[in-house]
Amino acid sequence: MRAAVQPLVVNVGVIGPGKVGAAFLRQMQQAAPRLLRECHLELRLRAVSDSRHMWLDCDDEALNGRVGGAQTWRPVVLDEFAAYVAGHHGSAAVLADCTASDSVADHYAGWLGAGIHVVTPNKRAASGCLDRWKAIARASDASGARLHYEGTVGAGLPVVQTLRDLIDTGDELLAVEGMLSGTLAWLFNRFDGSRPFSALVREAHALGYTEPDPRDDLSGMDVARKLVILAREAGVGLSLGDVAVESLVPRELEGLGRDDFMEALPAMDAPMAALLARARAEGGVLRHVARLDNAGASVGVQVLDGGHAFAHGQLTDNVVRFATRRYCDNALVVQGPGAGPEVTAAAVFTDLLRVAGAMGVKRCAC
Ligand SMILES: NC(=O)c1ccc[n+]([C@@H]2O[C@H](COP(=O)([O-])OP(=O)(O)OC[C@H]3O[C@@H](n4cnc5c(N)ncnc54)[C@H](O)[C@@H]3O)[C@@H](O)[C@H]2O)c1
């Protein structure tokens, strides 16, 4: 009789149980039995943290019941959280950062240095300060722990890994052009003048397409971050300040708190109606386009001819066209839904499975 295969145990901590984080928790719970049965991978959820509280699985439910839940949620101390997830001998630890927080990204180098893997759709580390990004890379090199961030560009689409594979196999990136915002794609696909632009923004927010602060999408900064991530992946040390960004956010709304901004959204209706009228007068459509090439990086709204390839996307479709030395006559194109909690959570989950795969977990049908 063959001995039963011992499962690989991976301890998981989730930071940010918001729209993406909650979808990730659901997906993990649903897939866990099959992964254990067929891939001998045991995923153990050890801890969850939001911006104020954290839950650790050592907290005693019966005791919590007696003391009114006082133990269930502890004040959040992220390094204690990480140490708890990593403190189970003989198994690996992975933290899923599902926040949009710079202060969480500040911890990555320390966690990676301590051998804790990180998977994330949060763009702050990969597009933020270059010194921090280099420190993260050094920490990962030193310990062998990995940071994966496929969900940062194109949500669940294979964009980062596709570029990584091109570069690792000796190709050279010449240019990237595309529509990299699911929110702006959805807004411009829907914006026909029949409803105010502000109502559509509220709907996109409710559907979970926007950033926690929709100004990140409307200002073009979210797309600028994605361009920076792709440039760095291709070996170009680009920073956010190098990207020419045209914002749609009226200046008077820039300094407001997030809730006040949502209240003040109708201030965008008249300028956006004027933009739509201009596009129609020119016989074109509005699209949000990003470009990176030798001449620089830029992000903004353009009026495109109705026959343009970017004019035909649907819903939140992203389009990413990689022109490379190999793909120079005809660009390599990745296209499909580019926002939404479920598809983004799937990218985080895939990154987690990539970590497990590198530790020997079987991920094929052979
Ligand atoms: N929604 C999408 O379609 C999508 C697609 C790709 C990438 N992303 C990225 O996924 C991330 C999450 O997006 P979301 O839509 O789920 O946002 P969300 O606002 O619904 O959730 C964010 C969560 O992070 C928590 N949080 C914030 N600061 C924290 C801190 N310092 N410590 C611990 N927790 C903290 C909040 O409490 C909340 O639970 C963002 O980085 C976003 O850019 C989202």
Ligand SMILES: N[C@@H](CCO)C(=O)O
């Ligand atoms: N808010 C982002 C989510 C995906 O990064 C978008 O709309 O593209």
